Amino acid sequence: FFDPFLSQNTTMSATAKPTNLLDGKKTSLSIQSELKQKIADENIQPCLATVLVGERKDSQTYVRMKRKLAKELGILSRDVNLPDDVDQESLLKTVDELNADKEVNGILVQLPLPKHINEELILQRINPLKDVDGFHDVNIGRLAMKGRKPQYVPCTPRGCLELLLRYGVEIEGKNAVIIGRSNIVGIPMSLLLLEQNATVTICHSRTKNLANVVRQADIVVAAIGRAEFVKGDWIKEGAVVVDVGINSVDDPTAKRGYRLVGDVEFKEAQKHASLITPVPGGVGPMTVCQLMCNTYEAYKAQNVDQSS
DSSP states (O other): OOOOTTOTTOOOOTTTSSSOBOOHHHHHHHHHHHHHHHHHHTTOOOEEEEEEESOOHHHHHHHHHHHHHHHHHTOEEEEEEEOTTOOHHHHHHHHHHHHHOTTOOEEEEOSOOOTTSOHHHHHHHSOGGGOTTOOSHHHHHHHHSTTOOOSOOOHHHHHHHHHHHHTTOOOTTOEEEEEOOOTTTHHHHHHHHHHTTOEEEEEOTTOTTHHHHHTTOSEEEEOSOOTTOBOGGGSOTTOEEEEOOOEEEEOTTSTTSEEEEOSBOHHHHHTTOSEEOOSSSSHHHHHHHHHHHHHHHHHHHHTHHHHO
């Protein structure tokens, strides 16, 4: 069922690249250019509503980045900023209002929410047709069912798969190991690769002989949030590595006193991998880009008569 509207005839040649990087930044810029052109050619203006609760610096940064990109692509951004002490009923009412607003095509509630808010309750309140994060039970359920198509796929897994497809990575019949079983990345990523006819293994904190399991993988997706947990000698020669993690580690030589690393020991893993995502500059840019793709698709789904 996965049929990215932007991936056709845009496969990159891995052999033509001077390095073995899966360049998410470069790829996302290419997708953004294609998407911007589509929106302009079709003379439409999709609308994404972002709901930000509180003043967490990281959440503010993420939302600001999403809103900036939306503007650049011709997507209208509806900004909803609520105080940290907003009560749950008020937040639910806000979601209901956005659900009912025909001008709003996609709704994104920035996570995490304050502890007094039930995240699950809020996410499930979003209309599945506007669930551009792809987290609603309806969308995840349809993703898990053979022969069914979700309205939207979660942005990070979709970005990972799009990156693999654009680099021409062979997935069918390959052994894929997913390290991490979160609802946001691990589980939907495993379902996407399964749909592409990979043989999929999900590893987690209770997996025995993890290193040996990873060594059998043709494709490794690391998404556990532990800095450089996956060692370079775990990577089979020629394997493809997608590192979803982004962690800060102390580094007195760095300007900020820290540096960003992934879940994979990059320098050593790069010696064995045929392709590997850098951190930063790998999965991150693809995630935000796919959110915009989902928003475009939301507009199309909600305006079938006008776009047919």
